[in-house]
Amino acid sequence: MVTIGEYIQIKRLQKKLSVHELCIDICSPSTLSKIENNQINAKDEIINSLLLKVGKYDKEMIIENTKEIENICNDYFERLKINQDRDAIYSEIMDKAELFLNSLHLLTFYIAKIYKAYNLFDLKQIAVNNDALSLLNQHKQFCNPDELYFYHLVFVIHNSNIKDRVHQFNTNISSDEIGWHQYFLADDMFHLGKYLECIQYSQSAFQLACETCNIQMMYGCTLLLMLCILEQKQTNTKQLNHYLNQLKNLSYYLNYNFDEIINYNIGSTYLAQNKIDEAYTYLQKLETISFKEEKYSFLLHHKLAYLYTSMNLISKAKKHIEAMTACLDQQESHQTKVCENIISSLNIKLNNIDYEDNPVYQKNIEYIFQYAEAAFSYGLKKFYFLDMENVYLKQRRYKDLYLLYKENLKE
Secondary structure (H helix, E strand, O other): OOOHHHHHHHHHHHOOOOHHHHOOOOOOHHHHHHHHOOOOOOOHHHHHHHHHHHOOOOHHHHHHHHHHHHHHHHHHHHHHHHOOOOHHHHHHHHHOHHHHHOOOOHHHHHHHHHHOOOOOOOOOOOOOOHHHHHHHHHHHHHOOHHHHHHHHHHHHHHOOOHHHHHHHHHHHHHHHHHHHHHHHHHHHHHHOOOHHHHHHHHHHHHHHHHHOOOHHHHHHHHHHHHHHHHHOOOOOHHHHHHHHHHHHHHHOOOOOOHHHHHHHHHHHHHHHOOOHHHHHHHHHHHHHOOOOHHHOOHHHHHHHHHHHHHOOOHHHHHHHHHHHHHOHHHOOHHHHHHHHHHHHHHHHHHHOOOHHHOHHHHHHHHHHHHHHHHHOOHHHHHHOHHHHHHHHHHOOOHHHHHHHHHHHHHO
């Protein structure tokens, strides 16, 4: 949803008014800048005076317009990607231009105007509409990842000669594919516990993502880099905040629940390191996020159940252990036995002070540690490393404990 501040900025730019011109006899230029950037809540009389100059802000109209044009936008960009005929959709966009200018899809109007002149796979020497380019540059913070991708290609076309245009376009398409390949390799390395390799591939993928303005890949690489540093225990608050701010900025362009992804991943990492207080800071926030209960996965319930069991918060732990049991039928057959052992171990841990001496608990943990990687990933196996260490100590299996440490150091 476009805020009032963003709306004022959009309409000011459309009317080609400077900050100083719009704020005459209303407020200071610095106040207007803060309003446009949503940094302050200005008095009603200031907002109303600004809207008198730029046009009425109608929230309901913006919502309805967005609903009406969303499908048109999606269809236009899908056709644009594969170079299908889009004249009919272009005509519809032009007919509804004012609706586009008052919605989240503001940029589609300008991108459509620019790309009407281009066949992306047979680029011709056609002058770019400089006014449209200027508007694109001013409003790019409002666009989605697809729009950013084509916004980047506009400038490839605009700033290159004819000979280089097709070459540069093909290079962008190629580097995008290579970037995703690097990203998937990085993700695999992370789940295998090979963090140095993950960092290497993530950095390479991030550079390629920047070249093509692929926001989704940039977000994934940033998250992987942050988690790798956390896993290697080389982070500090300043470094962590740097990555969190990067992810927050990128998430603006994505349909991700930023709080859900960040709190789950950071909290889970701290929990695996037995840093209970830090884990609680992040994981408990998941229960305050307003998304439906059925969206919880077995692994998410597991992290919360493990956390609350470790803190001896019995009622909260039981709630998530019961939810884990309800999720069993959603697991694949090779995962079910591991899940059952996890539930059994948590129940024993919750109801027995001397749970580490319990032979059933010991068998559960050994089974989880042995099969968790094959059923889920290295991450879950690593999660139970400390539990496995305690089981071996209780059973006086010092040779096995030595081999466990030795194997863990290899990873």
